[in-house]
Amino acid sequence: MVKAQFALLVLLTIYFATDVWSATTRKRRPRTTTTVAKPIRRMTTTKRRPTPPNTDSSYPFCRNYNQIKRKLLEITYSDDFVVGKRTLLAELLDPKPIPQGSFSKRGNRVFFESIEKVDYKTAVESCQYRKLQLLALDTPGEINNQFFTSNWTVVDYMHHNDSAADMEFLWTSAVPCSKSDPLNKTTNSCSSVTWCSSKVETRLDYTLNLGQFSPPYCLIYKRSTKQLVPTNCSFGSFFMCELPCSKPICPPEKMCIKDESIFEVVDGKTYMKPGREIRGKWEKSKFNSSYYFFLGEKLVTWTENWKTCCSLGLKPLSLGEDITHFDRSKSPMQGVVYWTAMTRAECPYQFENCFQENKEEFPMPIYGTKEGGSCVAISVRDDVARATIGTGMAVKVIVCTSKLLMACEGPTQTFEVRENIVSCDTPECSGIPDCVMDDSKFLTRPVRVLLNPSRYGRWSSSCDMSFLQLNNELGTWDEAYKRCCSHGMDLMSIQNSNQQNCLYKPPTISILSNNGRLPYNGHIWTSGRDVEACRGRLRWCTGYLNDYIKKDVVWKKGVDPKSANNSCVYIDFDDPDLPSLGLADCSEKKQIVCEAPGGVGYKSQMHLFFCRKSFKVTQSEAGKIWNTGDISQAGYGFKKMVQCLAEYLGLVYDSTKINEHVYLSMMSRMFFPFDRTEMLNSVRDKREWLMSQPTLNSTRSIMKFISEATEDTMDDFFSGHFQLAAEMIRKIYDCRDIAKTNEETFAFDFLQCLVQSERLNRFWNAYNFELERPSVIPLVDEFFSPCSTFQNFLQNTSFCMPNDFLAGLGQTGIFISTLPINVKRVKYRNSLNLTIYRLKLLLQFRTSSYTACLERNGALPYAETKKLFDFMYNFFRSQAPNLTIIWDQAYMNSIGGFTWCASNNNPYNLFNSVAVPVDVIKEVSGSPLMLVSLPGPEPNLHAVPATDELKYETDVFCRFSINPVAYCQSNPALQRWEY
Known part of the structure; x- marks a missing residue:
C-alpha cells in the first residue's frame, strides 16, 4: 500500500512538473471538444521536426482530412507522438491535450477507443498522435462486426453501463462520393464514399443526401441503422482509431510443401526414413478437428518451425478455440515455450495464423505486444498455474529468431512414429513395463501413503533408505520392477561406490542379522539393465534415477559389464567382501527387494541426506x-x-x-x-x-x-x-x-x-x-504397526474445532463432535470468485475419513466400554439417522478379537479391546479394514474392507481428548475448522 502510494506520488509529481515546463515552452490546448491550434515552435538543436509528408491526394474529397494531418505535422515534433499501446494511467498523465481512451481488441484487430466526445478535427489529430488512422469500415468483415451493429452493448465492456455514454455515433474517415460515383450536384447526393485513411472507395446500398451541408463534409457512423450519416464537423462524438495496415505479412502459401524424400512406406505405413527421425508424439484434438505433433526437445526459430512442419505435411500450430485442448493436466506439451503459426509482422497489434485457413478469433490475451518481436509463442505450464491464475496457458509475442520448441498440426496424421526409438546418449529406460502404483494399497488423500505396510513383507531401514523384501517372492526382472512400482517403490540401486559400501557396513539399521549387515542373502534384482537399442550400456531404471552405472562400483570377479546383452543386474549379498554386482538374463527369477528414500517428504529432499553423509559434509x-x-x-x-x-x-x-x-x-x-x-x-x-x-x-x-x-x-x-x-x-x-x-x-x-x-x-x-513424486513409505516406527497412524504425514495439517461443535461426555475428559464432518469440503481463502470456482473443482476431496479427525487434533470415535459405545452410537444416530458411521481403525489381536487403534493415543495398547461384538461381513484378513455401523436403530459394528467410498466420501464424527480441546481453547489465534 505504501509503495503504491509512493509510486503514484512520483507519477503525479512528474505530471505537474511536466505541466509547468510545457506551460513555459508552448501554449497548451485546453482539454475540451474545441480544438485550439498550437503555434509553430522554433527549431532547436536538441529536437528535430520531421519533414511533413506529402499529404496531398488525388482524391479531392479528402482535402479536409489531409489538411488536418498536414497542419498537425507542421506544429509538432517527433517526441509528441505516442509509440505503441499504453495503459490508461499513461494516457491520464500525458500532458498533451489529446482525448483519452483505451486500446481494445476486436477480433484479430486492435483499436483505440475514446472515452471523450470530440469534434471531427480532434478525432483525426488524436489518431495521428498515436500513429494510427481514423476508423475506416472499408471491408465487409468490419462492417459486419458485432461491435458496429445495433446490439453493440453486448460486446462493449467500456461504455454500455455508463449513463453518460451515447455510443450511437462514431466518427469515421469517410467522405461522400468517389471517383467512380461523383457528387450529383442536382440532387446533392451520391451512393458511395471514399475512406480517406485507406484511400478505398465503397459503393453503398443507400443514398447519401447531403441536403444543406456544404464542404468540408464529415460522415458519422450510426450503429442502429448501420449507415453513414452526414453531420456538422463540430458535432461531439466518440471515435475509434485503427492501424494503417490491414493484416500481417505471412510467408507465401506455395512455400509450405511436404518433402516426400524424407519418408518411406513399410508394410503399407508411412515412416520417416532412418536417420531423419524427429522424436515426437501425436495427439488428437478433443474437438476431432485436428491432429497435433509435438517434436521432443528440438529448439528452432519461427521460420525453421514452419518449414519443418510443412516438410512433414503439416502446418505450424494455429491459435484458435481448439488450442484450449491443451489447457489441462497431463498435456502432451512439455510446458515451456512452443512456436505457433501466428505473427504480427509489418502490422503491430494485429495477428494472423499463417498457412491456416481458419481465421477465427483467438480467445486468450497475447502478452508482450509492447516489446520487440513479431512471432507468437505459447506456453502450457502445469496444474499449479491452473489453480493460481485459472489457466495453464500463456501466449506472448517474441523475437522470431529465438530458439523455442516445435509444434505442428494437420487434419490427419501424415506418418507413423516408430516405437522404441532410443538414443544411447540420453538417460531413458525404454522398452520396460509401465511403472504403475496400485491405488488399492494406498491412502491417496490428503497425502499418498502406503497403508498397513507390514502386510507386504520384511522391512529394513539403513543408508537413508527404506527396504522391503517381498514375502517369499521370486520373479523375473520385469515382474520385480512392476511389483515394486505397485508399492510406490523402486528396485534397489547402487548410485555410487559410497552407497555400495554403506550396504555392506551400515552405520545404523533397524533390523540387523547376527553379523551386523542387512538381513539379506543370495541374489537380489537391482534396477540396473541394458535396453534393446543400447546393448552393453547399463543404466539404473527407477522413478528418480536413470543414470548409467558408474565405473567405480564393484562387480563379481570375472563379470565384464560391457558384455551385457539383454542383461539385468543383480546384487550378490553372499559375497563375503562386499555386496557385489553381477549380470544375469532378465528372464531369470530372483529375490525381490524394493527401496524408497527414508523419511517423509519429496524424494529429492530426502536424497540430500544420503549425499551429504556420503561425502562427509556437515x-x-x-x-x-x-x-x-x-x-x-x-x-x-x-x-x-x-x-x-x-x-x-x-x-x-x-x-x-x-x-x-x-x-x-x-x-x-x-x-x-x-x-x-x-x-x-x-x-x-x-x-x-x-x-x-x-x-x-x-x-x-x-x-x-x-x-x-x-x-x-x-x-x-x-x-x-x-x-x-x-x-x-x-x-x-x-x-x-x-x-x-x-x-x-x-x-x-x-x-x-x-x-x-x-x-x-x-x-x-x-x-x-x-x-515431484513424494515418498509414500511411512517411517520406521510404523513398519510393524497394525494401524496406520499417519503421524509423520500430518505434522502441518492440524487445526482446531470450534467449541460449539463439541460435546463433553461427563467427567471422562472425552469430547465428541456434535455434527459429522463433510470430508469433501475445503476452506477457501481467496476472495476472487472466478478463482474460487476453479480452486473448488481442483481441491475437492482433499481429505479422507481416515485422516479428517486426525487433522483436527482428534481421532475417529472408539469406545473402551459397551456403555460408552452405545451412548456414542445413539448420539450419532440421533444427529445422522442414515449415515454409515465410521469408527476408528482396529486390528485382529492374538486371541481372535479386535483391538482399537486409538489413533490419538496409543495404537499398541492391547487393553483397548473392542467391547462389543464385531460382525465380519467379508474376508478382511491381511487387508486394511474399517469398523462401521450401518443405519439402524440397534447399535451394530461390522468389519469391512476400506473401500474408496468409505475412505473418501463418507462424513465422519470425531472423538477428542481434553488435552487438544484445552490447547485450542487457550489459543484463539489458531486456525479453526469451518463448514
Missing part, C-alpha cells in the same frame, strides 16, 4: 552455503555432494551430461509465484484518486482502468518470464561447455556458472518440490 556447512548462496566457500566434499544430488534429481547424467528435458520442465515453473489478488489490490488502492479524475468519474470507467492496468501488469510479468526462459536456455548450454572439463565436480561447476547471472536467480526459486 549439516551446518551445507546449510551455511545453501542459505547464503556463497558457493565460494564450498570444499571438495560439498562439490561431490552436489554431483551426487544432481544425478539423483536427473539434472546430470553420465557424469558430464545434462538432461535438457528436466531443465525445460523446471523453466516452465518460473511463472510462479503469481498472486493475482495482490496485483488487483495494488490497482484498487488508487480508487480514491481515480474517482477524482474527470474522465474516470463513473464506476464502469474505473473498472475498465483496473482491467487495463491488470492486463498490462500481467503483460510485463509474462514478458519477463518468457525472456528469462530464452536467456536460461542459452546459459544452460554455455555453462555445460565450461563445466565439462572436470568430470568429478561437473555438476557443481555447471550450477556455479548458472548462478553467476543475477537475472537467473529466479530459476532457483522456480523448482517446486511439491510437483
